[in-house]
Amino acid sequence: MGLIFDGRSARLYETWYHSPQGRAMETLVTESIPALLEPQPGERILDVGCGEGNHLSLFDPSLYSLYGVDASPFIIRRAKERLGNRADLKVGWAEDLPFEDNEFDLVLFINTLEFLDDPLAALKEAGRVAKRSVFIGVTNSLSWYYLCTKMQRLLRKPFFDQFAFFNLWQLKSYIRAAYGSVPVQWRCSHIHAPLLERIPTLVSDQWHPERCPFGSFLGLCVPLRYTLRAAQDPLTVGLGKAKPSVVEGMTMGNFHRNRRPSGNERSLSL
Template sequence: MSELIKQETFEVAPEKLRTWQGRKEWFFNRDDTDHYEQYYEGPYKEQEVWQKKTLAGLIKQDDRVKTLLEFGCGTTRFTRWWHEIGLEATGGDISPFMLAQGVQLFGGDLVLADSHNMPFKDHSFDALAFVTTFEYYQNPVAVIREAVRVGKYGIIFGMMNRNTPKLIRRRVQQAFGKNNYYTTAHFYTPASLKDLVAEALPDRKYTIDWNATGLPKWFPKQQWKVPYGDFFGFHVKLLDV
């Protein structure tokens, strides 16, 4: 896969490191990006276990998928993990601050690029992955179309769910400037993401499968096909290739 990525030196103007899509984003703020890995190693670690189980259960149902490009890979938290379940993963991100950490943690290929214009030929990978990053795209339809151009067999999404009691907490934190991670995020449900995929891919044949997780510890199930929970995995499997 390394032949797909060229080594380049990126010189980015200071103002470009503060904004993207015409707005300030947390992933261009060192105060936020420097603590990203610590966030997963702290109270979020148990939720991460179930998120990975959910994503693995979906993507492994398509035995055509051997290679994967994760866009919005950040520090490569999940990019490293795809290898653990037998997938050859490459990472892409728009944030040089996140990738600067990623290159220290991940031995595979990484590319600094915009998800709306991925620097890869058609069908360079078997699948595309977006893990808690799709929520930040202002033109999600364009990103989906770009994803199926580069990913031959489909897309796997890991999403922060709008259908969760924690949505109120997220919005309160946002209103008081206590959590920069959610300031520009748009939260989806399985139903709203399904509608978005239909808008983006009107002429394609595909199936959709999803599972929700991120349920309270006391709850008898930690994964289910009910659209409630802090997180859901969502797999678009293309059939017309």
Template sequence: MTIWTNENIVEEYRQWVESTAGSLALQSKMRLIVDLISGWPRRGRRFLEVGCATGLMTEMFYHAGFDVTGLDCSPLMLTEAQELLGRRAEFFLGRAEHLPFDDNQFDYVGVGSVLEFVDDPEAVLAEALRVASCGVVVTVYSKWSLYYLLRNRSPSGCVEHRRWLSPFAIDKMLRELVDMGEMTRRSILLGPVSTWKETPVCGWINSRIMPYGLGALSGICIDKNDTKMPIPLKIKKSRAKPAILNACRTNLAARNPTSTFDK
């Protein structure tokens, strides 16, 4: 994770999330996570985002109703996150492999696109599971995807720093760490990065929730104690997800007027 301490890389990250492809990737990541955690209780629940970067996903978790905390190894990233969220979140400087928190200090933990950039991804997962009393949600860019196969065409320099992992490898790590509970697996962003744009066909293909491993971004939700709320599926789809995504969309559109996501 040391690459994120470089000021040029931080600027590159900012440019990527503001680009057409990066904006769609971020919105797709939000859609995938909201789908995975739709059954989690939120009000009064403590949520830690590991690898919070500039706080864009942290803001989504805040709008979802969690009491949010962010952690990152880059002081530059944390400065931007603090400017974005102000007093709505707490932020800590630290490493994902050695979280500065007590066992079960948080209800839920999110590990978003961190495993690809660390030397010991299993240690990151173990730490997330240690500090989460109820559940963990993980996202990782997949080695089985078209994004990986055509990665040399990606406009993001972050791609060359990634340590690509297969969904099978992530599953193997989690099987060794999780003794009980329920796991939900899905993915998003089916097309290569050249299709990450808001044309009718490309937008539809890349916004669909796919089976685990098929899309560029895979997600796993681990419910340690099977703590999901008994919410009917229709309510989850028609109310919970759009409410969170629309709030985030509004804030992203204000910062990036050129975004056309879901229009």
């Protein structure tokens, strides 16, 4: 649970979203998603903390099945008015998603973790409902943009009062806690970085600004790996060595029905 948008906070967000800084940040989001996520046609995509559907609108509903969840009933109503039948939208908590295990191919957190009280619980839930990857996009706490936003806090800009920030190493720590040792792809995007644009000529042609962890927008893609696999073979028990207490009741009945005259191995269908 964290900040739940009402009419006032939604207006503050819209003001920021349509500001030059907000539009520049959205451009970085638009660049980062295809670069890291590589969605495939036919995949099911869930946006956690979908808001009014700004980021769901980046995907073609004719290619993907789109879903959104947000804790604010007010915001979900606004999103439904905007998106219509292009996405399936629900009210729900990021820390307790109202979906089945492995229901989606991709799960997105785009400027959502910043508003949550328990980001780790939300990431674990995303891992439960996602089959392929989890995408995390945040405002980088090691960026010039963060410093400017912090100044706005000091000047009592109310929208940023409950806004948390993360850096690459903090997010990697959360990812390890949520998913274990998994590979992480990441990139940083920059707003108004003339110095960074000059670095290639000053340092090396091998310089890649997106690999500098001080950009304004930080995007990470976490491919999910499952370390446990259920055995699909029937269990075979040697009755000559097994004691009656091993199996009881109906199970013993199955043993006797499946008894083979040529040996003492029994196949138990589970």
